[in-house]
Amino acid sequence: MVNRVVSVVLLALLAAIHAQLWLGHGSVAYVKELQQQIKDQYAANALEKAENDRLASEVNDLKDGLSTVEEKARSELGMVKSNEIFVQVTKR
Template sequence: MISKWKLPILLFIILAYLQYAFWFGKNNIFDYQQNRKTVAVMQVENAKLKLRNEQMFAEISDLYEGSDAIEERARSHLGMIKPDEHFYRIVTDSSSD
């Protein structure tokens, strides 16, 4: 009669151990959920960085391939003008209210 109870008790002990490991052991369910949240945040950040990289590569490609992008940068960032071109600067008087 004692041997009849050994298998169910052994199975119950194994089940209890597995449940403990699942809920409270190393790499438990709570760690798993936290890691999933972290991965989701990182995926969003990676998507933003990937978009930024694509924009930078497109800009680099424009600079290599055509002079229009170079000219636009020279005009906007460096204030350069072409020969025989006139540049007008409009200054507003900010002291008169």
């Protein structure tokens, strides 16, 4: 009778451990989901880092020379020098 009780208790513990492994907070599916979230976050971080690097480069260009400032003024604001004529071409 004692052997039977011990066997039942051990089987119950084994079932509880398996339930935790497959269904609980630390389950295999939960870990895979977290790993996918980590991969997605790394990809998003890489995109943001590339954008930050581009913006830092643009800031350095603006600090270093007036050619970038002039280019931005011409393209974004439509500014021209005193002896130039502004011509805008539109596509149909």
